[in-house]
Amino acid sequence: MLAGHAEKLPGYAVVDSSLDSSLSAAIIPVTPFQQNCTLLWCSETMRGAVVDPGGDLDRIQTAITAHKVTLEKILITHGHIDHAGGAAELAEITGVPIEGPQKEDAFWIDQLATQGAEFGFAGARVFTPDRWLEGGDKVRFGNVEMDVIFCPGHTPGHVVFFDPIARIAVVGDVLFQGSIGRTDFPRGDHAALINSIRNGLWPLGDDVTFVPGHGAPSTFGDERRDNPYVGDSVIGED
């Protein structure tokens, strides 16, 4: 859908334009952690959502304007500052609601202001989401409906957003190309993370392209084959 425009417009596209999907996406790396804030929108209505506006709101707003998207909501995968630090300010500026993460991440969101001061994130603020999410919920913008997958482990309230038609998942810090999320933070749980990936993500299909919280997109199939932490050769296929 964005083929040929990627160099002119902010962010880069990940959606396979051969699929009969109305989802478009542009990735906008933000913050000193180069977190993949993702602008998702419905190409039929041009209404969209920003996933994980950790900071650098000027860059996010430039992308929204350049792609001519009307913002409908903010979606949060988990409460870490590089993912959620800019959510309160963006919600205030745009007047749209914040949905997610799952409520077990409230203790992370409550620390956003203090962590913002510590890590130099100007404007990071505490917020209460307009809607906490649970596995099995749906989130909607325009004519797009995405499934919410509960994937605890990196944080206890981490969620993933999956479009079964576009075959795209936005997975935050659950899974990366060649790696998995850290579990050495408070309430991190390595066994829970492995379970989330095996039983929450793999069943969605090997063909699914995922946008990780950092670094390049990949597919679940590629990670099942090659990932040294959760590949089938490491943890078995059963």
Ligand SMILES: [Zn+2]
């Ligand atoms: Zn994180």
